[in-house]
Amino acid sequence: MTTSVPEPLLALSGVNTFYGQAQVHFDLSITVARGHIVCLLGGNASGKSTTMKIILGLVKPRSGEVTFDGASLIGLATPQIVRRGIASVPEARRLFADMSVRENILMGAFVRNDRDAVAQDLDRMLTLFPKLGQRLSQRAGSLSGGEQQMVAMARALMSRPRMIVMDEPTMGLSPLYVDRVLELIRTINQEGVSVFMVEQNASLALEIAHEAYVLQTGKIVLSGPARALKDDPRVRDAYLGGSEAA
Amino acid sequence: MSSWLDYTINGLIVGNVYALVAVGLALIFGVSRLINFAQGSIYLVGAYIGWVAVVQLHTPLPLTIIVVAAAAAVVGLVIERFGLRPLQNSVRIAPLLATIGISFVLDQLVMLTFSPNPRALPSQLPDVRFQLGGGTIGPLDLLIAGVGITSALLLFVFLRYSKLGWAVRAASQDRDAAMQMGVDVNRVNQAVFGIAAALGGVSGMLVGMYYNQIDTAMSLQATLKGVVAEVVGGAGNVPGAVIGSLLLGLVESYGVAVFGTSYRNLFAFLLLVVVLVLRPNGLFASARQAPPEPLTGTFIAPSRPVRIPRWALAVAAAIFAVLPFFPVSFYVLQTLINAWLLGMLALSLTLVAGTVGQVSLGHAALLAIGAYTSALLSLTLSVPVGLAVIGGGLMSAALGTLLISPSFRLRGHYVSIATLAIGEIVSLVILNWEGVTRGPIGISGIPPLSLFGYDLISPSSVYWFSFAVMVVLALLQGRLLTSHLGRSFRAIRDDDIAARAYGLSLNRYKSLAFIFGGFAAGVSGGIAAHLYSYINHETFNTQQSILALTVVILGGLGNVVGAILGSVALVGLPEVFRIAAEYRILIYGIVLLLLVRFRPQGLLGTI
Numbered sequence: 001m002t003t004s005v006p007e008p009l010l011a012l013s014g015v016n017t018f019y020g021q022a023q024v025h026f027d028l029s030i031t032v033a034r035g036h037i038v039c040l041l042g043g044n045a046s047g048k049s050t051t052m053k054i055i056l057g058l059v060k061p062r063s064g065e066v067t068f069d070g071a072s073l074i075g076l077a078t079p080q081i082v083r084r085g086i087a088s089v090p091e092a093r094r095l096f097a098d099m100s101v102r103e104n105i106l107m108g109a110f111v112r113n114d115r116d117a118v119a120q121d122l123d124r125m126l127t128l129f130p131k132l133g134q135r136l137s138q139r140a141g142s143l144s145g146g147e148q149q150m151v152a153m154a155r156a157l158m159s160r161p162r163m164i165v166m167d168e169p170t171m172g173l174s175p176l177y178v179d180r181v182l183e184l185i186r187t188i189n190q191e192g193v194s195v196f197m198v199e200q201n202a203s204l205a206l207e208i209a210h211e212a213y214v215l216q217t218g219k220i221v222l223s224g225p226a227r228a229l230k231d232d233p234r235v236r237d238a239y240l241g242g243s244e245a246a
Numbered sequence: 247m248s249s250w251l252d253y254t255i256n257g258l259i260v261g262n263v264y265a266l267v268a269v270g271l272a273l274i275f276g277v278s279r280l281i282n283f284a285q286g287s288i289y290l291v292g293a294y295i296g297w298v299a300v301v302q303l304h305t306p307l308p309l310t311i312i313v314v315a316a317a318a319a320v321v322g323l324v325i326e327r328f329g330l331r332p333l334q335n336s337v338r339i340a341p342l343l344a345t346i347g348i349s350f351v352l353d354q355l356v357m358l359t360f361s362p363n364p365r366a367l368p369s370q371l372p373d374v375r376f377q378l379g380g381g382t383i384g385p386l387d388l389l390i391a392g393v394g395i396t397s398a399l400l401l402f403v404f405l406r407y408s409k410l411g412w413a414v415r416a417a418s419q420d421r422d423a424a425m426q427m428g429v430d431v432n433r434v435n436q437a438v439f440g441i442a443a444a445l446g447g448v449s450g451m452l453v454g455m456y457y458n459q460i461d462t463a464m465s466l467q468a469t470l471k472g473v474v475a476e477v478v479g480g481a482g483n484v485p486g487a488v489i490g491s492l493l494l495g496l497v498e499s500y501g502v503a504v505f506g507t508s509y510r511n512l513f514a515f516l517l518l519v520v521v522l523v524l525r526p527n528g529l530f531a532s533a534r535q536a537p538p539e540p541l542t543g544t545f546i547a548p549s550r551p552v553r554i555p556r557w558a559l560a561v562a563a564a565i566f567a568v569l570p571f572f573p574v575s576f577y578v579l580q581t582l583i584n585a586w587l588l589g590m591l592a593l594s595l596t597l598v599a600g601t602v603g604q605v606s607l608g609h610a611a612l613l614a615i616g617a618y619t620s621a622l623l624s625l626t627l628s629v630p631v632g633l634a635v636i637g638g639g640l641m642s643a644a645l646g647t648l649l650i651s652p653s654f655r656l657r658g659h660y661v662s663i664a665t666l667a668i669g670e671i672v673s674l675v676i677l678n679w680e681g682v683t684r685g686p687i688g689i690s691g692i693p694p695l696s697l698f699g700y701d702l703i704s705p706s707s708v709y710w711f712s713f714a715v716m717v718v719l720a721l722l723q724g725r726l727l728t729s730h731l732g733r734s735f736r737a738i739r740d741d742d743i744a745a746r747a748y749g750l751s752l753n754r755y756k757s758l759a760f761i762f763g764g765f766a767a768g769v770s771g772g773i774a775a776h777l778y779s780y781i782n783h784e785t786f787n788t789q790q791s792i793l794a795l796t797v798v799i800l801g802g803l804g805n806v807v808g809a810i811l812g813s814v815a816l817v818g819l820p821e822v823f824r825i826a827a828e829y830r831i832l833i834y835g836i837v838l839l840l841l842v843r844f845r846p847q848g849l850l851g852t853i
């Protein structure tokens with residue numbers, strides 16, 4: 001197999017999504033190649049989070065197809081989709097605020113039944129996120145935003161997913177933590193986990209992504225290898241509304 | 247004379263019983279953000295299953311407890327699977343209404359199976375009392391305490407150490423995030439309904455043994471007390487529910503010690519209202535839960551109302567107006583008079599619940615205030631009846647609005663709880679304020695309706711009078727809805743945050759709605775008082791509040807014509823089909839369930 005066109009792990013094709021009367025996605029098609037980091041860029045309310053919810057089965061598209069590893073996800077409930085090997089780091093992290101950090105991380109392994117291996121993976125998370133070691137019995141809701149992001153990522157990894165979907169993982173973090181998170185995403189990816197991430201911060205995301213898509217009011221207006229998009233002035237323009245391109 | 251220690255022990259024991267109900271409510275609220283109004287019915291079912299086991303099957307006590315817990319759990323699972331799961335994607339009000347409907351159905355089934363007469367439920371325990379400090383304690387007290395503590399421990403272990411328990415906790419903190427961890431929320435719901443029902447059923451059985459008596463009135467009382475305890479402890483907070491229950495038990499017990507038995511419930515509901523007003527998240531609000539979804543907007547099923555041409559309404563009104571000229575039986579007129587009176591109440595409720603979005607479960611209190619005011623004005627001050635009825639309307643408008651105003655800052659389900667409690671408080675004040683209301687004796691010899699010195703005694707004159715009053719109220723309300731004010735009302739219902747942002751003063755608009763609605767309901771109660779000639783504190787009860795709500799939903803929330811159509815249908819159809827009185831409530835419950843499931847927008851659609 002050549003590295004340039006690997007078989008896609010996740011594919012959305014021709015997806016149209018509505019909230020009531022309002023259409024949020026117009027004929028959306030996105031593919032995530034095995035082992036790649038793919039980034040979805042776009043301004044506020046362009047439909048990025050909704051794309052994540054479509055993948056996770058939290059929102060049902062009106063038409064279109066979503067496949068993971070060749071099999072359709074349409075009609076599956078969220079827990080079933082998770083069991084296929086997709087983990088998530090939701091927007092604003094969504095930890096279980098009143099459970100301890102340890103319990104939060106272990107909740108990530110809810111779909112697994114191999115207790116010993118789960119315990120080993122918990123230890124592995126503590127080497128990956130060393131700061132969490134001292135916080136294990138603390139209420140998750142009492143952590144700082146950056147620490148919560150670490151917990152959310154550890155929690156997602158605990159299911160041993162084949163793919164992680166992340167919604168704005170750097171949002172609201174200090175520059176130090178932003179770098180840390182990006183580095184971790186790269187590490188996770190190098191261990192073989194594909195990543196689909198939604199970001200507003202294009203320049204940061206394009207540094208680690210293999211491919212990127214730019215979403216504008218529900219339509220993909222630009223896509224391609226991240227390296228190519230990094231210098232493309234249209235990426236910035238897409239955020240500003242597109243029409244006033246120089 | 248009992249000692250304070252006795253009152254304390256009694257308070258804690260009763261608190262234990264409440265805790266068994268409240269913990270279940272808290273679990274369900276945690277996972278589904280739903281107040282399960284059917285919880286008391288499961289408690290009732292538990293008591294009667296206990297009776298069957300003890301009296302007919304002669305089971306030993308441990309086996310009785312197991313049988314009751316298992317049977318009640320099955321009822322809970324059935325409710326979850328067939329009553330609530332189909333409503334998962336419905337508007338938020340739907341499951342709440344469904345649990346109300348389910349509770350009516352269950353209570354009536356128990357009543358039809360076992361008759362409404364009280365039964366004795368012997369505890370099979372020796373009747374001895376042990377000295378304990380300055381008080382005494384009996385084996386049944388110890389049993390109740392033991393069951394309470396054991397259940398709490400089991401629940402703690404379940405939530406802390408089992409996988410399903412973790413799923414329950416995760417789902418109650420963030421349902422969507424739990425699903426993204428692979429938690430099957432349906433299984434979690436099943437688990438909490440099963441547990442809640444088992445605990446509730448055992449609680450009902452223990453209470454039956456404690457008083458050695460069970461009857462069907464236990465159901466609503468248990469729901470109310472459980473809800474009070476749960477809300478006091480912080481909705482959805484399981485340890486909070488236990489503490490809230492013990493506190494409630496003690497408050498009641500000490501209240502009874504100082505003021506007497508008839509004050510027991512008054513203290514419970516005052517506690518609730520005080521907590522709701524001062525700390526709506528409960529005394530022990532810990533949980534920084536995921537912010538609750540807005541309850542308004544999606545709270546009401548949106549729909550396009552059925553347009554009925556004006557001429558058709560005019561023709562219908564004309565037909566009903568000339569009806570007494572035709573040889574219709576007294577019975578038909580009587581039925582329609584009841585429909586018009588219910589119609590006025592429904593107009594009031596459809597405005598408050600439908601147009602403004604404040605789903606009141608205590609609307610019968612407005613009837614009671616109007617009825618007592620009008621009766622007392624005409625009896626003690628010899629005010630002409632026509633004026634007295636208007637006085638009743640005004641008093642309901644003023645007092646009703648004043649009483650409800652503390653709950654204006656509440657939203658969604660909390661409004662329903664607060665109005666339910668306020669309704670109970672009104673009835674309890676009527677019971678206890680003997681100097682004015684004559685207490686439990688009630689008021690008799692209320693003069694008949696009269697207008698400008700002419701007594702309205704013939705059925706047709708009463709018919710015309712009540713029909714005319716209802717039509718006038720309906721026209722006024724129709725006018726109101728098309729006015730600028732009506733649009734503001736709907737804006738509040740659909741999005742109170744946005745409405746506030748536009749500078750609408752919510753309290754003023756809610757007050758206006760309750761003033762108008764209070765007047766209509768008060769007039770209805772006033773007329774009823776003069777028709778019945780006798781009223782007491784139970785004449786206007788929660789069943790009527792729920793009946794009115796069913797009417798309003800049947801017609802379509804906020805829909806004026808729908809409210810009247812619903813009243814005629816719900817009062818008239820059982821008469822047409824000659825359905826025996828004891829089956830009617832059952833049918834109302836089933837109608838409510840079917841509506842919620844298949845036509846939440848009602849017959850004529852919401853406005």
Ligand SMILES: Nc1ncnc2c1ncn2[C@@H]1O[C@H](COP(=O)(O)OP(=O)(O)OP(=O)(O)O)[C@@H](O)[C@H]1O
Nearest residue numbers: 019020024042043044045046047048049050051200
């Ligand atoms: N549950 C919902 N019901 C109705 N409309 C919704 C819902 N969720 C999102 N929307 C609307 O759909 C559009 C896309 O929302 P989405 O959350 O996908 O945007 P986003 O790109 O993630 O925005 P942001 O950058 O602000 O997170 C928005 O206009 C939003 O208002």
Ligand SMILES: [Mg+2]
Nearest residue numbers: 048049050091
């Ligand atoms: Mg988003």
